[in-house]
Amino acid sequence: SALDAAGFTGTPIxxxxxxxxxxxxxPFRDAADSAPSFGDRSSYQMDxxxxxxxxxxxxxxxxQEGxxxxxxKPALPYLDVLPLLKQRFHKPLAAYHVSGEYAMVKAAALNGWIDERRVVIESLVALRRAGAQFVLTYFAPDAARWLLEG
Incomplete structure (x- = not known):
């Protein structure tokens, strides 16, 4: 309602x-130098x-808040939560494929342990199959290129 009152009607949240x-x-916290200087974020993030x-x-x-x-977030370790939310709430779901997921795939691919392209596409397909209509990922540019290439 605050967005509506400020003239931002129809702004999706x-x-x-x-x-x-x-x-x-x-990996993101290290790159952004945003790791907590004391304690952690467990007081407002889920166990x-x-x-x-x-x-x-x-x-x-x-x-209920609109x-x-x-x-x-993160996406793959909590893949089981997506269908649960999809069944309970009739609204679009997003999955955030975070920096650690990205780093694991990149490291394994650089070491020749996995096929990066196949693992990324398989992971993104799994997120969609689990119920995510949107996937936020550091692999977006690569995935878009790979999908266009066929």
Whole structure:
């Protein structure tokens, strides 16, 4: 309602509804020098060991507050949460494929352990199959090129 009152009617809101306190954020935090100087972010991010009810509760709060889209972050470790949200909330879902997921694939590909292109496309397809209508990923430019190449 605050956006509407300020003249931003029809502005969609993407909620970081289900954001876990994850080690997968490490590469970004290191690159951006944004790691906490003391403590951690677990006070406002979800416990990775928490159950489905935690994810449903957080998403329900954001839904009630007017979110138009819900996001799960990081994406692949919580792939099981996407279909749960899709069944409960009838709105678009986003999956954020974070820096740690990117770094793992890049490192393994650089060492010749995996086929980067195939692993990336397989991962993105899995996110879509699980219910994500949108995927935010550091691989976006590469994935777009690979998909256009066929």
């Amino acid at each position: 993407l909620s970081y509804a289900v954001k876990y306190a994850s080690a997968f954020y490490g 990775p060991a928490g159950g489905y009810w935690d994810a449903l509760r957080e998403a329900a709060i954001d839904d 979110a138009d889209m819900l996001m799960v």
